[in-house]
Amino acid sequence: MVKSPQDFAAGLVLIAIASIAWISTLGLPFSQVGGVGSGMLPKSTALILGGLGLLIVVGSLISEGPPLERWSVRDAAMVLGGVLAFALTIRGTPLPALGFNIPALGLAVAGPLAVLIAAQADRSTRLIEVVIFAVVLTALCIILFRFLLGLPIPVFPPLLGY
């Protein structure tokens, strides 16, 4: 029986990563004329990783360990979603597969957007407070990065200027 569910899962994940790495580097040579091939390090590390995964799985069957932890899916989705929103809107993203394009909004919009979405991950967030905070923080960032340090980061939608 599994005595350490967390280790059991961890070992399985390692074995899965190792298998993916091994399969995707099948075509790379281990050695080549005059030296080490491009496949040597990925393949040997995949092998070792798989071995360690197996060791951890076996260990989890023998000795007691912590249970699996709960995932806070909503928190993670909000935090990562905020970052994604920033990435998608800072310069715009064409999405030909969906038939439309996300417009380029610049830091002035992408910044508050990222803050507002991410802030939803915390239950104690107050809407008005975080809106004001997002706007002030973004304004400070624009002044510091764009105008004082001159970084070429887009600030406004292109039609309003650079």
Next chain:
Amino acid sequence: MFDILGNLALGFTVALTLKNLALCFAGCLIGTLIGVLPGVGPIATIAMLLPITYGLDPIGALIMLSGIYYGAQYGGSTTAILVNIPGEATSVVTTLDGHQMAKQGRAGVALGTAAIASFFAGTFATLVVAGLALPMTALALKFGPSDRFALMVMGLVFAVVLARGSVPKALAMIVLGILLSTIGTDGETGEDRMTFGIPQISDGLDFAVIAMGIFGFAEILKNLENPEARDVVRGTIGRLLPSRDDLRASAAPAMRGTLLGSFLGILPGNGAVLAPFASYTLEKRIAKDPSRFGNGAIEGVAGPEAANNAGAQTSFIPLLTLGIPPNAVMALMVGAMTIHGLIPGPQIMSKQPQLFWGLIASMWIGNLMLLIINLPLVGLWVRLLKVPYRLMFPAILLFCCIGIYSIGNKPEDVMMTAAFGFIGYSLLKLGFEPAPLLLGFVLGRLMEENLRQAMSKAGATLLSLFDSPLAASLLVFSAVLLMLAVLPAVRKSREEVFQE
């Protein structure tokens, strides 16, 4: 000796003009401000800020850039201690004990110790650069690819030693880090390695992306899940500066770290990266009670921080004596010099003595400035921890987005960071430590490069890795050290089995 004094005097007359002092100060300040952004390390900071020095005269530009460099390094340590996000490989080590200290309400002490140890190391290393630059260059040139490969292997073994918790899981993270470092177009043959057809990763993964994803997001999500734990950090803020006892405990580790860092910094192929790991491993090995390490041991901050700064300083040596950049930061320095019409080369010392010695003098002044800027700032940084977490974490995220975007002006990098955030969160839930993964990632890449250089040489075989006595002894030493690190764990787990 007299020569050096005379030369240093020349250097100080250059560096101590009002304008150059102001530039040095501005550089340190801006460097600290940008370097403190989570996920943004010195290389990214310099790359971002290089253009603002283009309008200055060559000496002024270089002085400002070195200020930015020191500032960025110190800023990176600050983020590592306060919010547990390393900006570069070397501050990974600082997160281990520095952030633990912060959690115990000793953030100010950790920051102060880091600043004082760095200043001490910087002063010593400046003297090394001034006095021993030429002999040390000659020594560094003797290091061939196989020696560098052996050094990196040793570094990976250090990574095992400094891991906490389960040894097989730590080993797995190091190996996973090495595996991640091989992703991207192969630099030697142009073959795609595990890019799965995604063009954005054809150049390999960026350190900042992985560090921010695996360390930063995982840390934020962990804190969101445990409101109690994060409030402990905010609730207890002890003294702001190290006490006499703290300083006494840090003195010897800082000295050892300085010596290690000064030596490793001159090695080509980014030997400076090893300095903090080596120092941490050494301190943990010789400590009376190694179990304190990872739980807020002040030696684990003082030693590596000193080593880091000393290495940063002496890594200027190959640039100053040969005109060759030993790492990415120095390559940017060369770029800065070249755009001003100063093409660095072996003759810089004789042809441009005012530049050479002026830069050395300003190194020391830069270190002093950092101390002056940062000791008062410690209070400010620590007070930042009082900002309610519901506002702090979105701010960290925004800074991280801007920082990661600005490294290459690519939104794709920001997306990758989010993807690694998910991976980091999964690893956390499975009970893995992120630090060994990052070390494996950085050292794995260097190890492979040097291994392949050694093996591509005409007539090389696996045995020729042992041709150089230095490489051979480093490899043997690494093997012994690995045994020492792994055997107790094996024994322990066997005992556990038999106990049942």
Next chain:
Amino acid sequence: MNRTASTLFATLLASIAAAGSALAAYPERPVTMIVPFAAGGPTDQVARIVGEHMSKTLGQTIVIENVTGAGGTTGITRGAQAAADGYTIMMGHMGTHGAAPALYPTLKYDPAKDFAPIGLAAGTPIVIVAKKDFAAKDLKEFVAKMKADGPKLNEGNAGVGSVSHTTCTLLTSQLGVKTARVTYKGTGPMINDLIGGQIDFGCDQIVSVAEQIKAGTIKAYAIATPERSPALPDLPTTKEAGLPDYQVSAWNAMFAPKGTPADIAAKLNDALVKALDDEGTRKRLLNLGAVIPDKAGRSPAALQKLVESEVARWTPVLKAAGISAAVNPAAATSGTTPPAAGAPAAAPAAPAPAAPAPAK
């Protein structure tokens, strides 16, 4: 301060994407120049030196945006797909607009078809260098040694697709020899090992090696340009030293996306030409060891011809060296058919049409 205040005001308006802008005289706002390499590198330096003077002529700042990745092709791809309104231009080079089709089978642009050429900015000569105690006193002896012991000689290069890699591949393919190739990440580490005697020889841009040659830490055999360089006046050209076919330069040139209006392209070319005539700019470029193109070489037509001839020249050389789609395992899965072996050398290898410019 006025500017800050007005931008703050604009921040409020920013979420409402205004449509339609008045057609005023170009340029009415800063022009972005994409440099596909990191700040501080040779291409970045040429771009900044030339861009600074061009800003004066145009009356608007040229903002340099360093977009790194995949040997410069990431930045150029972005530039090729940008709006063709003259507000996004780019600094390409021998790699992105010559060698790239052979090196990157999935390249998303065609150097000869997807751009409005502006003009050549600078040529960067290539020098053949060796460790200081290499047993050959001149280029003739070097060539003889290469032919006799090629596989026993260690050739350093700064990574696949780098200038040192492609230009040395050209050298070895012209000589018909194979060498032991040692790969570094960047020029710095490679020169370091050349000085330390860990490797035997290499080829690189003059700016990276000139000071070392002057100081005698490494030695040089020839410069691959028709004329000697003022930076190294004692170094013979390949023609003088007996290898006349080895002519190669890591040129830098300015491009706009295809479809950029002709009058805007002309304005940009005019600003470039003025910059190249300026004494201060010339001095700074010459300091880098750069060769400044003559009047005829600065026209868009001359650049177009250069790009076509470079693609035609590099494709067979690099494919023969085995650095091509054929060895690329991912190419098969990513849906791009590698061109058949022995395809006409002049045919561009990546005829993928540029994707439509992103909508605003």
